[in-house]
Amino acid sequence: MVLAGGVGSRFWPVSTPSRPKQLLPLASERPLIVDTVARILPLVPVPRVRILTGAALAEPILAALPELGRDNLLVEPQARGTAPVLAWAALEIARREPGAVMISLHADHAIAPADVFRALLGRVGRLAQTHARLFTLGVTPSRPETGYGYLRVGAPLDDGDAFEVAEFVEKPDADTAREYLRREGYLWNSGIFVWRVGVLLEELRRHTPEIGERLGLLERGRVADFFEQVPVLSIDEGLLERSPSVAVARANFSWDDVGAWDAVGRTRVGDAAGNVAVGDAHLVDATGCVAWAEDGAIVVFGGRDLVVVRAGGLTFVAPRERSAELKELLKQLPDRLARPEQ
Amino acid sequence: MVLAGGVGSRFWPVSTPSRPKQLLPLASERPLIVDTVARILPLVPVPRVRILTGAALAEPILAALPELGRDNLLVEPQARGTAPVLAWAALEIARREPGAVMISLHADHAIAPADVFRALLGRVGRLAQTHARLFTLGVTPSRPETGYGYLRVGAPLDDGDAFEVAEFVEKPDADTAREYLRREGYLWNSGIFVWRVGVLLEELRRHTPEIGERLGLLERGRVADFFEQVPVLSIDEGLLERSPSVAVARANFSWDDVGAWDAVGRTRVGDAAGNVAVGDAHLVDATGCVAWAEDGAIVVFGGRDLVVVRAGGLTFVAPRERSAELKELLKQLPDRLARPEQ
Numbered sequence: 017m018v019l020a021g022g023v024g025s026r027f028w029p030v031s032t033p034s035r036p037k038q039l040l041p042l043a044s045e046r047p048l049i050v051d052t053v054a055r056i057l058p059l060v061p062v063p064r065v066r067i068l069t070g071a072a073l074a075e076p077i078l079a080a081l082p083e084l085g086r087d088n089l090l091v092e093p094q095a096r097g098t099a100p101v102l103a104w105a106a107l108e109i110a111r112r113e114p115g116a117v118m119i120s121l122h123a124d125h126a127i128a129p130a131d132v133f134r135a136l137l138g139r140v141g142r143l144a145q146t147h148a149r150l151f152t153l154g155v156t157p158s159r160p161e162t163g164y165g166y167l168r169v170g171a172p173l174d175d176g177d178a179f180e181v182a183e184f185v186e187k188p189d190a191d192t193a194r195e196y197l198r199r200e201g202y203l204w205n206s207g208i209f210v211w212r213v214g215v216l217l218e219e220l221r222r223h224t225p226e227i228g229e230r231l232g233l234l235e236r237g238r239v240a241d242f243f244e245q246v247p248v249l250s251i252d253e254g255l256l257e258r259s260p261s262v263a264v265a266r267a268n269f270s271w272d273d274v275g276a277w278d279a280v281g282r283t284r285v286g287d288a289a290g291n292v293a294v295g296d297a298h299l300v301d302a303t304g305c306v307a308w309a310e311d312g313a314i315v316v317f318g319g320r321d322l323v324v325v326r327a328g329g330l331t332f333v334a335p336r337e338r339s340a341e342l343k344e345l346l347k348q349l350p351d352r353l354a355r356p357e358q
Numbered sequence: 359m360v361l362a363g364g365v366g367s368r369f370w371p372v373s374t375p376s377r378p379k380q381l382l383p384l385a386s387e388r389p390l391i392v393d394t395v396a397r398i399l400p401l402v403p404v405p406r407v408r409i410l411t412g413a414a415l416a417e418p419i420l421a422a423l424p425e426l427g428r429d430n431l432l433v434e435p436q437a438r439g440t441a442p443v444l445a446w447a448a449l450e451i452a453r454r455e456p457g458a459v460m461i462s463l464h465a466d467h468a469i470a471p472a473d474v475f476r477a478l479l480g481r482v483g484r485l486a487q488t489h490a491r492l493f494t495l496g497v498t499p500s501r502p503e504t505g506y507g508y509l510r511v512g513a514p515l516d517d518g519d520a521f522e523v524a525e526f527v528e529k530p531d532a533d534t535a536r537e538y539l540r541r542e543g544y545l546w547n548s549g550i551f552v553w554r555v556g557v558l559l560e561e562l563r564r565h566t567p568e569i570g571e572r573l574g575l576l577e578r579g580r581v582a583d584f585f586e587q588v589p590v591l592s593i594d595e596g597l598l599e600r601s602p603s604v605a606v607a608r609a610n611f612s613w614d615d616v617g618a619w620d621a622v623g624r625t626r627v628g629d630a631a632g633n634v635a636v637g638d639a640h641l642v643d644a645t646g647c648v649a650w651a652e653d654g655a656i657v658v659f660g661g662r663d664l665v666v667v668r669a670g671g672l673t674f675v676a677p678r679e680r681s682a683e684l685k686e687l688l689k690q691l692p693d694r695l696a697r698p699e700q
Contacts, residue, residue, distance in 0.1 A: 029657075298691060298695065300687055300690050300691070301680075301687075309673070311654075312653075312671035312672055312673065313671070313672050313673070313695055314672075314673040314674075314675070315371075315672065315673070315674050315675070315687070315691060315695060316675045316676070317674070317675070317676040317680055317683075317684075317687045318676050318677050318680035318683075319664070319675055319676060319677060320677075322661070322664075322675065324673065324675045326654075326668070326673045329654035329655070330654055330655050330656075330657065331651070331654065331655070331656040331657070331666065331668045331673050332656075332657050332658075332659070333656070333657070333658045333659070333661055333664065333666045333675055334658070334659040334660050334661060335660050335661060335662075338643075338659055338660035341659075341660075342659075345642055345643075345657070345659045348642050349640060349642070349657060353640065353655055353657060
């Protein structure tokens with residue numbers, strides 16, 4: 017399962033509702049979703065890959081992924097967050113193969129090396145067959161990030177990299193995040209999950225009445241009614257924070273959720289001075305800059321740690337460190353600039 | 359006389375051969391040349407104003423200055439630097455009024471307040487009637503600028519603001535410029551001159567054979583031949599460095615030769631954070647930035663002391679302090695970017 021329904025504005029002005037982040041080449045020269053599928057294919061055969069997305073993105077996604085077809089898509093009738101869509105996906109799999117292990121990925125993460133990632137997923141997949149747990153992959157924090165969920169690592173589950181989760185904390189404040197970074201034993205929740213479909217459905221029935229009470233609609237094929245009736249709910253808040261059966265496997269690969277322009281400077285291969293140039297962009301005597309030229313050339317001369325973007329008739333310039341605050345910026349801009357597509 | 363022949367690239371990518379610096383609103387919301395003429399008109403009646411420029415700029419200049427007509431233009435057959443064109447201008451004036459005092463201004467300087475400037479020009483003009491001197495206006499240095507000529511102030515010429523020039527040094531190196539800044543008694547040569555036309559012509563005959571020997575061509579009306587035969591020569595190098603008759607009046611107004619994008623931040627009125635926005639430019643949480651939007655909007659978020667320009671299908675970003683090095687940058691860019699008009 018590849019979650020590919022997002023329509024965020026974190027890569028404004030390049031990302032738009034019809035061309036969201038997962039369709040942009042933010043971590044390599046291919047769109048993130050193409051990287052994501054290519055990374056998993058050696059482990060999961062094409063007929064078992066499903067892309068979860070909305071109707072508006074079905075065509076662009078299939079265009080980016082010619083090896084996939086309509087059968088590989090699960091098109092949600094409306095966006096209700098991750099919990100409803102994962103419940104639906106699990107039920108669809110369970111119809112065909114009740115004991116199946118499901119891997120849930122995000123279409124817009126940067127992960128490397130791919131073989132290390134696949135090997136860990138393979139090990140966790142085998143653990144999921146024998147353990148009635150909701151496995152998540154946990155990433156060792158490298159900064160006091162306040163935008164992620166954190167996991168407190170509990171008792172070992174085996175003699176390898178899997179542990180019980182002692183506590184699940186969604187998006188801590190800055191002080192708490194710094195404390196977690198200082199102490200050992202806290203991991204970021206990557207949002208990459210591995211579980212038997214039956215375990216997920218059972219846990220939803222136990223802890224998530226908002227969904228559990230409506231699974232009957234899905235079982236009777238009333239998908240549109242299900243999405244109409246369920247509230248917006250994330251799997252983190254709706255289940256992982258409530259269930260005692262969450263386990264974590266420590267990630268041994270590099271992971272980035274490509275959450276802001278700054279991430280492009282970390283994930284895409286740059287020049288010797290750490291600059292990333294996309295399109296007709298020229299960085300002269302610049303250091304650590306990200307330049308994205310879609311609409312005419314960009315020349316950056318002597319800048320340091322800047323994001324410079326030209327797209328959709330608009331030029332955007334900011335220090336990389338401010339790029340995570342894009343939402344705040346967009347609130348202060350006139351609509352014609354903040355939402356040029358609407 | 360307003361020298362308006364320049365075709366430099368200091369305001370790339372906005373300035374082009376057909377739209378040079380003097381036609382851009384760099385110091386106010388009007389083009390520099392419009393400011394320059396408006397500043398002088400209360401002192402000099404329209405029939406006595408002459409704009410010295412090349413054939414390609416005649417139409418754009420008249421379009422920018424509807425109060426002037428063709429009679430106000432002196433169109434040089436070819437660009438040979440300031441010395442030949444000032445000799446020609448002086449001769450044209452001398453034909454009509456041999457004792458006339460000539461004021462030579464640059465079309466692309468930022469000067470304020472205008473009335474203080476005019477009052478000084480009036481005083482120096484009266485001095486020039488009685489003193490056989492080449493007067494220049496000297497500006498108190500505020501930084502160790504290596505792009506200007508410097509004057510060492512000598513003995514007082516009157517009991518006011520005029521002095522003999524003891525030494526004229528064209529474009530010193532950085533160490534020398536710092537030394538001049540530290541010591542008192544050195545002034546920048548503003549390039550604004552006041553002299554009787556007869557004095558200029560006599561001094562050229564004495565010290566500038568490259569021109570003096572060819573004045574006969576001008577006297578016989580062979581203007582094209584004169585410009586064909588004279589070498590390229592600036593009035594500074596060709597005469598002011600050679601003549602013992604140079605005098606200086608201390609400028610008591612603010613002066614900027616608007617030599618680079620950085621100057622726009624100094625001369626145009628900015629917001630409370632020192633940002634200057636031209637066109638559809640939006641500066642949010644930015645400080646000391648210059649944003650010039652000709653071709654779609656610009657949004658600068660959180661930047662400090664940056665120049666951000668969009669014009670001619672090209673985006674240019676640099677720290678303001680590097681904008682004086684534009685020529686070096688352009689050498690490193692492909693021609694299609696560095697000279698988009700050609």
